[in-house]
Amino acid sequence: MPDPAARSAKAEQTRSTILESAMRLFRRDGYDRTTMRAIAGEAGVSVGNAYYYFASKEHLIQAFYDGMQDEHADAAAGVLERETSFDARLRGVLEAWLEVAAPSHEFAGQFFKNAADPRSPLSPFSAESAPARAASTALYARVVEGTDLKLPANLRRELPELLWLLQMGVVLFWVYDDSPDQRRSRELVSRLVPIVDRMVRLSRLPVVRGLVDDMLGLVAALRSSGPQ
Structure with a gap:
């Protein structure tokens, strides 16, 4: 697979064509029924050329994830430039993802069926998903930075990853949301963000700080005991 930094304009166009063709077929025929040969045919390239740019269907989905993450960051840029309160920034970023x-x-359900398998490279927790996961966590670091929040140092350090996990919960709800235009998912965000905002602000209170330390200790323990 060519180094992204070394791709010519023609190579980048070919790669984009293959990815766009794959997405059309996934939508039309389903992920499981779509083959790399069919994707190559749709894109007008040889099968070998398709495999040159994407070693498997999973790599195509990873590229789709990466592209969606770039779109999410662009869509969220306005609210991060405009808002300084934590709740407005968090709500704006979650709504931008929707x-x-x-x-x-x-x-989305077709992808989730595969991503739900912890052994799948499509899992958001897999090594293959690390770039998209890191980019999303960095976006939530921007949510925290520059806000009016005053946080304990340990919570400020861990909060971006916790907010990414919150987004994963919203994603799961959204996948199963069959309401018109996924209105229930938007309602979930609007109701959830004020709760998160209050919980985060309460973390500075001495009576709550010990609980926060225990929670972060649990997160650290789970992280260290997870797959390496």
Whole structure:
């Protein structure tokens, strides 16, 4: 697979064509029924050329994830420039994700079926998903930075990853949300963000700080005992 930094304009166009063709077929025929040969045919390239750019269907989905993450960051940029309060920034970023993901809702369940397997490279916790996961966590670090929050140092350090986990919960709800235009998912975000905002602000109180330390200790223990 060519180094992204070394791709020519023609190579980048070929790669984009293959990815766009794959997404069309995934939407039309389903992920499981779509083959790399069919993707190559749709893109007008040889099967060998398709495999040159994407070693498998899983690599195509990873590229789709990466592209969606870039779109999410772009869609969230305005609210991060405009808002300084934590709740407005968090709500804006979560709502931006719902907007970016909306066109993919019809076939999101097909991907989730594979991503739910912890051994799958499509799992959001897999090594293969590390770049998209890191980019999303960095976006939530931007949510925290520059806000009016005053946080204990240990919570400030861990909060971006906790917010990414919160987004994963929203994603799971969204996948199963069959309401028109996924209105229930938007309602979930609007109700959830004020709760998270209050919980985070309470973390500075002495009576709550010990509980926060225990929670972060649990997160650290789970992280260290997870797959390496």
